[in-house]
Amino acid sequence: MEETKEIRLDEISIWCILRDVVRNAWVVVLAVVAAYLGIAGVLGLLYEPVYTSSATLAVTARGNSGGAYSSLNITTQMADVFTEVFQSDVLREQIALDMGRDSVSGEITVSVISETNLVTLQVTSLTPQDAYEMIQSALRNYEGVSDYLFSNARLQIVQSPQIPYGPSNVQNIRRYQRLGMLGAGALVVACIALFNIMRFTVKTRKSAERNLDGRILGEIPFEQKYHSWKEALHRSKQALLIQSPAVSMQFAEALRRASARIEQHMRRRGQKVLIVTSIGENEGKSSVAANLAIALAEKGRRVLLVDGDLKKPAQYRVFDQQDAKLIQLSEWLESGKTFKGLLHFEKKSGIFCIFQKTSVRASGRLLKSDKMKSLMEACREQVDFIVIDTPPLAEVSDGELLLAYGDCALVVTRQDWVDVRILNDTADTVRQSQSEFLGFLLNAFHRDRLSALSRYGNYRHYRGSQEVPDGR
Template sequence: MVLRDYFNVLRKNWLIIIVSTLLLLGGAAAWTFTRTPQYEATTQLFVSVRSGDSSAGELTQGSAYAQQAVASYMEIADSAIVLDTVREELDLTESRRELAKRISADSPQGTVLINIRATDPDPQQAALISDTTSAVLAEVITDQLEGVSSESPARVQIDIVQPADVPDAPITPRVWLNLVLGLVGGLALGITIALFRNILDTKVRTPEDVTTLTDLPVIGRIGRNPESSSDPLVAFTDPMSPLSEPYRALRTNLRYMMVDGSLNRVVITSATSGDGKSTIAANLAIVMADAGARTLLIDGDLRKPNVAQLFGIEGGVGLSDLLIGSVTQEEVIQQWGPRDVYLLPAGRIPPNPSELLSSEAMKQLLTEVFAAYDYVIIDAPPALSVTDPAILSRLTAGALVVVSAGRTRKGDLTEALGSIARINGHVLGIIMNRIPKIGTGTYYGSVSE
């Protein structure tokens, strides 16, 4: 995937990205503003060794001893011998274990300093606990742990060099940090979901998806018509509607492809049933006739014919009957409406559709109608299930394959194109159908004449 492909993935999944971002940002905000602020105060101690000899060697030994002792003294800071005294002096009701969770000790590397830190929802109480713990720790070490006797002082001396200041800002929760993490995490989650959806998505949703599967051009982009079931012939019932404009754009694109007159006969098919190929064929025939062209629409789907039902005409006799010689063209081809739209319904469903469509009678029929009409459009069955579209594409200029956005599977489209190519059929291009509407009166990707 190139950068443009990633951008298209993010654009298609913008709602998921926004929702995940807002959810994590809201969660971070809710967690942050429901936490009790905690303040931290720090008291600093200095550890030294008393020595009667001020020689360099004695001072060096004393400093080394003090650095070694600091590590042990830090471990004592939250011990029972210290915290029980702190609880008693400050009249704290919490247990020693709970108090130990709020007290910590550390030492800058290579120094004889000890930092005693205490946290509390009350900033003044945090400073008081820190100072008291430091004083008790110093007393315990010098009087009990390092004291030689009551008459002689302890070898170690511990002094408070920096009493705790009352903190003016809490250390937790960190409001802006949490909100930024929620925002970034939400965006990352949304983008990850979008990319995984794209990897796992097997359906063709946009014209860009088509270009990743085939080099064939997308020559038509038809918007989704929510009333297609009740009003399929929108190019006739409402020719000025934005829903009709993409059919005229398709007509224009086909005309550019037909500059030498060789492409005035096309087959319209799809990968699977239900992609809207018959509706597109019907509306294309109408807009072709609107432009003054004598247009014939043949229902070449001899398995599940649909043209007669779309136009509301009698379809009991038609193409299948014509091919076996039981009727003539004049008896079965019907003019429809005030325009030059002519319809050849499928007729009775035969037991051998493929054989009829590849027969000499079919070739002769097409030769005659190609000469009699400006445009001939054949509505063929889905290419994935039968070979009829491939057969018909060889008898015409080629096939237009309809792809239903969000419905046609990528694998089905690839297999359908391959099935046509395997018997030397020809595909002219792709028509994207049912593209979701964006904005007012326009459709994604639609073009005007």
């Protein structure tokens, strides 16, 4: 049976929605432009201009050329009768005969000006010439029809009709375009928000606790890599290490708390080797592995950080060792060099590192070799803790090979990055290996201002305990 996702308000992240809207801003712009051009095109095809010629007439009594009826009520009644006259079929036939046509298609309307004896005669047609000729013909021939109805009143022209110079049904296309653009943009934004909500990923801590099949080891807040526009343009960024004064206190303390909980668990179980892995790329796994190693070293532990990603190594960039002459892990495994030259001590961080700088094709063969096994056994005797940065489990099989060397493993998951079902399948994969599955470490999480608790509101999640507490 297909699994359905239940929508909960505490699993919706406003920041994730806004991020998706910004990322898909081109779609919003495209929809707005399409609405603008589409409305102009459709209205242009449907629009048929008409022209109106009008005249103002006064209802007067015969024999009294200048006076109005003494009673406005009688005037209004007479005006109503003239309305019937101008809209009668008999007059239309007379107008058609007068214009030399079989029939006329224009519309004749008469309206009474309130509280006066004045009426407005309007003729609307498809061309300005037809409108003008029809109203002139109507004024010439109406008496022949009205005499059959009454003979004691007539119409006196107050304002003569004119040839219309423009259509009378001018469209307000701009207004429709503005409304259409607004509606199209709002619809696309709503669709983007709906897709974000329906995407089954971890967007909030509540959703992680509710949907992930494992413990939540901590929540690492998002840390800006670029600190100025100049750095962003030149893509010059500093590594996000907790020892750097450039990182925020929230970021550093979140990693130290997570490290303390992991260390306590490992020491109680007599474990030494921690596997740090993830599902996909760019989830911050390498940065987390380096910071966990540094946090352990800050407590006086002898810590070794191993870059086990032989396909896309990253630790040499994290510690700014691009130009350093180092013995790589792959070189050591393929050669007969001594163990001494492999380890590099980072004085600033206080940890030992085994770096890899180039990509290796036959990485699986090297990682499962006897020499790799002997290396890990030797390292266990030399240091207190070993942190291994592995390749993403969904990318290559090297990560599963490295699980065989670990005592415990954690999965780093970035906010709104990987499907929850894939995360839970990965947790099952780790459980089936020789490493104990510690849980998930939430990384690069933006906390919405409206829904966030106070800065220390989640302190209960980080308090020390005898075991790693169940976050579910």
